[in-house]
Amino acid sequence: MIRILLAEDMHMVRGALVVLLGLEPDIEVVAEAENGNQILPAAQLHKPDVAVVDIDLPGIDGLTATALLHEHVPTCRTLILTSLGRPGTLRRALAARAAGFILKDAPPDQLAEAIRKVAAGDRVIDPQLALAAWDSAENPLTRREVEVLRIAARGADAAEIAGVLFLSVGTVRNYLTNAVSKLNARNRVDAIRIAEEAGWLQ
Numbered sequence: 004m005i006r007i008l009l010a011e012d013m014h015m016v017r018g019a020l021v022v023l024l025g026l027e028p029d030i031e032v033v034a035e036a037e038n039g040n041q042i043l044p045a046a047q048l049h050k051p052d053v054a055v056v057d058i059d060l061p062g063i064d065g066l067t068a069t070a071l072l073h074e075h076v077p078t079c080r081t082l083i084l085t086s087l088g089r090p091g092t093l094r095r096a097l098a099a100r101a102a103g104f105i106l107k108d109a110p111p112d113q114l115a116e117a118i119r120k121v122a123a124g125d126r127v128i129d130p131q132l133a134l135a136a137w138d139s140a141e142n143p144l145t146r147r148e149v150e151v152l153r154i155a156a157r158g159a160d161a162a163e164i165a166g167v168l169f170l171s172v173g174t175v176r177n178y179l180t181n182a183v184s185k186l187n188a189r190n191r192v193d194a195i196r197i198a199e200e201a202g203w204l205q
Contacts (some may be wrong), residue, residue, distance in 0.1 A: 005029055005122045008051040008079070010036040010068070012060050016107075020055070023111045030118060039063035046076045052122045053102075055114075058085040058092065066099045073100040082121045084114075092202040093128065103127035142203045143185045151178040153204045156195045 007024060009032050011017040017035060024030050034049040036042045040062035046054060054072055058065040069081045082103035083096045096104050103121045105114060106129055117127040144152070147168075154164045161175045168175070179191055188194035198204050 004031050005053060005118060006031055006033045006049070006051045007118065008032075008034040008036065008042065008046055008049060008054040010039070010042050010054065010056045010060060010065065011084070012037050012057065020114075024115065024118075027115050030115060037061075039065060039068045042068040043071050043075060046072055046079050050076070051079050053118050054079050054081045055084055055118065056081055058083055058096070066095055066101075069096070069099040069101050080121050080124075082117055082127065095202065105129055142201070144182055144198065144203060148178050148182045148185075149198070149203060151175055152182050152195055152198050155179065155191060156199065156204060 007030060009017060009020055009024070011020060014037070017037070021032050021035065024032055033051055034045040036045050037060075039060040042054065042056065042063075054069075056065040056068060060068070063071075065083060065085075069083065072079050072081055080102040081100070082105060083101045084105055084107055085092065086107045093104050103117050103126060105117050105127065109117075109129070120127045142149070150168060151164055154167055159167070161172050161179065164170075165172045165175045170178075179194075182188075182198070183191060183194045186194045186197045188197055195204070
């Protein structure tokens with residue numbers, strides 16, 4: 004029997020997944036978490052074989068929780084469940100040592116099969132997403148340019164960004180201009196959109 008920890012913040016979705024997985028003869032959900040902070044304690048208590056983790060959770064996010072599981076409960080392998088089919092997100096999941104990455108709109112039997120493969124020691128990645136990640140470019144932005152764009156994405160202007168990062172307004176404008184240029188964007192808003200879609204601002 005494959006023991007599962009299921010981390011999903013939407014009650015209806017989590018309940019539906021518990022029911023669906025309960026129909027599988029070799030899978031048992033032994034623990035549930037509705038936010039990222041509950042994942043590691045639940046895994047340490049219940050010792051699941053596989054943690055099925057939504058990437059977007061309240062508290063610590065699914066990828067941070069995945070890295071913590073790999074470090075503190077190495078016998079538990081992680082399958083990331085997400086609606087964000089972005090190459091950058093996949094690369095971050097692999098960097099966090101996730102064993103699998105599957106989209107939420109996949110058929111239920113595909114989830115069960117992915118759990119079995121991950122439990123058996125295999126790596127499972129949605130094939131179309133793997134190809135997209137392979138083809139996509141690496142993030143051309145520097146760490147500081149990412150920080151500036153991330154804050155700009157919240158609606159902050161150059162002066163507000165400068166205050167948060169303890170930089171001059173001119174320096175912030177230079178970072179924004181560099182980001183727009185590197186991403187071949189039309190303007191700051193377009194640069195934010197491009198970077199978000201690539202998963203570089205998460």
